[in-house]
Amino acid sequence: MSPFIDGIMAILEPTVMLCIGAGVIIGMLVGMFPGITATMAVALASSFTMTLEPVQGLAVLLTIYVAANFGDRIPSILINTPGTPASIATTFDGYPMAKNGQAGLALIVSALVSAIGIIASMVLFSTASVPLAQLALKFGPSEMFAVVILAMTIMISISSKSIAKGLLAGVIGLFIATIGRDPITGDARFTFGIRDLNSGLDFIAVIIGLFGIAELLDQLLTHRPHEVKPISALGRWWPTKDEYKRIAKPTGIAALVGLVVGIIPGAGGDIAGLLGWDRAKAASKTKASFGKGNIEGIAAADTASSATLGGSLTTTMALGIPGDSVMAVMIGSMIVWGIQPGPSLFVNQPSLVVTITALMVLATMITLAINLVRMPMMVKLLDMPVHYIWTTVLVFCLVGTYATTNNMFTVSIMLIFGVIGLVLKRCGIPASPIVLGLILGPLAESNLRRSLLIDGPAGLVNKPISATLLTLACIAIVVALSAPILARRRARQAKAPL
């Protein structure tokens, strides 16, 4: 029989279906719970799946991976709290949409484009893994530095209200990213003798604090109740024909961005989501409403970050190098099952590659179906009085953050950043550039310094990939900064004849 039929037959067994079912439930719950990551779920599940057959075990683990990616978007849209860094860009337009009474529409669009992103990346995985993996190896420290610098230019475009305030926030983010140990020498920086600060500020705690807790405090402390807009109306669910047309272009652009970023080792769903959102904004006719509840924005963010899943799987399977932290755990399990990831896997066990692809696609379809059908019921919870909702959110954030490290220190960090987030919000300083700085800062610094250690300053400009990307970054900065000036001049010229 052909490897294709063998691969498909392998998953058409009742036990495998049962495993997929279990994976979907675990993954969705884990994804929705802010703070609990797919990595944690897969790591804990892998101790139980060890004794299963490889295909059954892969069914559980891959499905958790897929379903958590869907679940992740839900708290971003409904309560402005990204469950993991991968859904930061989802909050940009998802939460404003929810506030504008379009929560239902945002959830459905997010689920649809996440499925498109994953399936597009799986097509690439199943057809071109080996050459793509070779491309991935071309990204060394200097190339990574250039990618990160390009991503950093987004700071300008996400601070649409005031570039100065946005950049100030970005610099705050870059500064707090230096807290902890120096990535190259290992010396302590800004730790003030506090042991827990040695590993730096926990991403997830800072993100939940700045987004979720700050939003909660803002609503609780607003003394003008008529101005508070709880998400009471979910609005309609399904996009109109016109809206489908509108999201087609951003979805396409973002899928490309996600596929490319997914292949690059060390760059994941967070960077892809941000870049995808930014590129879609640049190409959109409705730039001005990005970040204020534009359906194109959420489509772009979620397509791009979901499209990295196949990329991670590609580097994992074709090189034996884990593409992200979930895959690092998966490799451990695969070796126990006697699956040897690497280029020869695609030659020796083509049916396994088909099985993995089929599992990912099937898990995506099932999760999508559940999302589309069950979402209205699940979201009924939001009909509760607003104080119950926020109480529940707070409890979930506390438990979720505690679970990341089993340490109250992490919870304190979340609460402190909640207060900081509230103050910044009241001053009109956006939170997203802070998170951007916090995530990208360490990547930029460590890769720049690695690159300098290896080749000296010349290494940054004499390699084609990094030189090109750095040039693009320069162009992006010039364009972004000059756009408002040009717009003002045009406006003045238009007025001149009067």
Added chain:
Amino acid sequence: MNSPFIKTIAAVSIISLVAAGAAFAQDAFPSKDITFVVQAAAGGASDRTSRAIAAEIEKDLGVSVIVENRPGASGTVAFAHVAEQPADGYTIGFGPVEFAIAEHIGYDFDRSDYTYLGQVMNSPVVLAVAANSPYSNLAEFIEAAKTKELSVSNSGAASAFAATAFTLAKMTGAQITPVPFDGGAPAVAAALGNHVDAVTAGAGETATAFADGTLKVLAIFADEAHPRFPGVQTAAEQGFDLQFGAWGGIYGPAGIPDDVRAILEESIRKAAASDAFLEAVTPAGILPQYKSGADWEAFVAAESARYDEVLN
């Protein structure tokens, strides 16, 4: 038969059984759940080793062993937490190579705050290059590094892997630049992509690429050959007497009473020798390696002296 007598006998026997159980609980260890603190997040080599050992201790001692991940600050968050727990044997933890390193890189950590219960594993450091690299053994690599500077990636600053590269350079006078990455996988990727000249990493990160032929392993820094790297010589066999490994053992707070300590040590010894443990860790390139508590304590002291020299 349902007479009051039978009922009385039944009641008495039940009460005496319960009393016996209570008496047993008072003096015998263990009578309640044991907490096993892991200094790393779920999913890595430390977590894998710890969960495998915990499962075996659970079978052996008949109480639950609850694994708790407390990552942060090179593991010292977990070490400090364990040191503060009562020394009754109900809190133990996984002690990695950072036990010998932490005090030398500015952490508030004192090796004498702990009871050493036994080493269980070792993951030897290997030096590897991409398949298309011009070097095929350690001597060639060192010879080349004497005429031009060679970069060697590793999983992070102040790790056993970085220390191997530093020490190798110091020992031979070769010009080796250790380049720390954020974890073993990106360090290996940098070598595969020829961004660095070589990588020092654990067997877990290199074994898959080695088996596939995309990575050449030049030397293993261990006493003996590694089953995952057939045909690869140790550094000592190639004339460079140097051993480095990411080892690990089980520890508790200082002052665990001798009788409890003996029970735990024996249980850990059995766990480390069990087939289940072997099956759980070897696929990740980890070698089971047992040392008794006292031997391991002496070994940690010797390692610490060595790292003091390398890192300062």
